[in-house]
Structures are given as structure tokens and as C-alpha cells.
Amino acid sequence: MYKAMDYKLSTRYCPSLTIFTGLYCLVFVFSAVAPFSRPVWVAEIIPAVGILLLIWLVSRSFQFSKTAYLLMFVWLGLHTIGAKYTFADVPFDWFNQAIGSERNNFDRIAHFSIGLYAYPIAEYIYRTNRMSKTLASLFALFAIMSLAASYEIIEWWYAALAGGDEGIAFLGSQGDIWDAQKDMLCDTLGAITAITLFWLKQPLKD
Template sequence: MQKPQNLFPTILALALAALMVWSGIAPLDRAVWYAEIIPVSAVFFALVLTHRRFRFSNAAYLLMSLWLFMHTVGAHYTFAAVPFDAANCLLAPLLGEGRNHFDRVGHYIIGFYAFAMAEWLLRRRLAGLPLALFFSLFFIMSVAAAYEIIEWQYAVIEGGQAGIEVLGSQGDIWDAQKDMLADTLGALTSLALFLLLRPDRQRPFPPSRE
């Protein structure tokens, strides 16, 4: 019988699988759903397939799952149309813009993958702590920039409303830059949490297989 801490990734995986099924039922825009669910599926299956080879800490799995959950919800509604009214009211004084901030929060949460990257580098002894932190931060910044380029190209190729919804700028000409800043701030937040928890020094998981 698995220990409770070892069941946690399985529970997250089952919850995400159920959410993905819900997301695919009558989404607001099927073309947008396909475009948004592909990266979610790719990350999800990569984590499932590598779970036995490298078991991250529960904290890393939790932080990584937050983006997967949010992106799956965004795929169903499109990011500009997700019911996020209460949170928008709370964020408006900080972020302004009079827009749906669901996608901005989603970009911030993407930065949480820096936590898992730092853990992987340190547990595999591929880098010391300072280098692992810097590399993890730059990894997220690089992914953020690449994702904005992919969104731009999809919007150009697809065109029409689907292209606009995937781009998600909501009329803001600086949307791409703000999204990349949100990714970076999320990475800095997760790396600060990493320094507090130091999961690389704990052993709540079986040794990784070489």
C-alpha cells in the first residue's frame, strides 16, 4: 500500500484528468480549446511518464499542477471569458487595466515551475545552489519568451477570433511584456519558497532511478 505522501501525485493526476474531460465538453471555442489543451497535455503526460524515473517532492507537484488546472479551465472558456469577477475586483487596484486578469495570474503561476527545475538540478547534482537558482529563473524567462512567440505565430496563422482569443491581449499592446514579467515574478516567488522548504534535502520520495 502506498504511503499518503506517495499518493498525492496520483490524486492530482486523477483530478486533472477529470478536469480535462470537463474542459473538452462544449468549450466556448473548439479551435481555442485545441490550441490551449495541447501544452497542458504535453506537460501532464511528461510528468506521468517520468514519475517513476524522477519523483519530485509533493510541493513541486502541487506548484506545477496549479498552472495545469488554470490552463485547462482557460481552455474551456477562453482566457478572456473565464468567470473571474471577484478576483478581478481584488486585482484591479494593483493591476488596473479594467480587464480579466485570469490569464495574468496564469502566467504568474507558470513561474512556479522554477521550483521543480531547481529541485531537479540539485537532486541530480548538476549544479550548486546559486547556479541552480539562476538557471531556473532564466529557464522560466526563456520559456515565457518562447511561449509569447508561439502565441503570436498562432494568431497570425489562425487569424480570426480564435487567433485573438489565444493571443489573449484584450487590447493591451504591452500584453506580451506584462505576461513575461508575470512569469518572472512567479519564478522569483517559487524560488524564495524553495529556499524556505529546501525539498532537495528531504526524502519524502523514493530515490530517483538513473
């Protein structure tokens, strides 16, 4: 059973957030040094920095679990690495060969990790007594699916606006006409995985 002070006041020091942010800063510096395309890097890094700032802002009043922080920083790290190389060119041959694919699937893994944000979304809603566990899980799932669709629209818009090699690099479809749909599927599968973990780790409140 959660007590009010456990989630409504979180002004105390949060070691998990500080540690993960420190590790992310190392990845950020690595990504910022000689990226494949500086304009693409800037376009890709803006949402990552925005999410990081949002995590810190929310954490001023609500402290997530260590699991939630870990899952949130998985995507931040992967996305920032992808920004350095562009997602189609990240050195990821070992994985592609392991699954017998000629396509660079780093972007698919990154999209799956976006879905992991369903865990902190559901955790926040549930622990602040806004919804039942079932409704919190459904809200988190639909939120990720909406975000996935929105990002694909923004990605298409930027690629069309930038044009040329820069637009193609940002889009990262690698010639797959169903790339956007497959990306959204990966987001959704990540969300389902996160919600399953949420049900396993979060106890029912009395």
C-alpha cells in the same frame, strides 16, 4: 543530506502524482465539455497534456517533492480552465473587482503559475547533484524566462496564422499593446516566488 536512492530511483508508487492527476482529469473533462471555441481549446490543451506526460515520464526515474507536484498542477488546472472559456472570458469578476480592474486578469494569474515550475526545475537539478543550490536556482529562473519568451512568440505565430476571432481569442491580449511583456513579467515573478520557496524548503546538502 540526500542519499542516492532518494532521487535516482523512483519506480515506486507516487501517491501525490496519482492524486493530482486524478483531480486534473476532472478539470480536463469539465474543460472539454462545450468549450467556447473547439479549435482554440485544442490549441490550448495540447501543451497542457504534453506537460502532464512529461511530468509522468520524469517521475519514472525521479520523484519530486509534494510541494513540487502541487506547484506543477496549479498551472495545469488554470490553463485547462482557460482553454474552456478562452482566457479573456473566464468568469473571474470577483478577482477583477477586488483589485479594481476592468480587465480580466485570469491570464495574468495563469502566467504567474507558469513561473512556479522554477521550483521543480531547481529541485531536480539540485537533488541530482548537477549544480549547487545557487546555480540550480539561477538556471530555473532563466529557463522560465526563456520559456515565457518562447511561448509569446508561438502565441503570436498561431494568432497570425489563425486570424479572425479565433486568433484574437487565442492571443487574449484584450487590447493591451504591452500584453506580451506583462505576461512575461508575471512568469518571472512566479519563478522568483517559487525559487524563494525552494530556498526555504530545500535543505543544503552536506
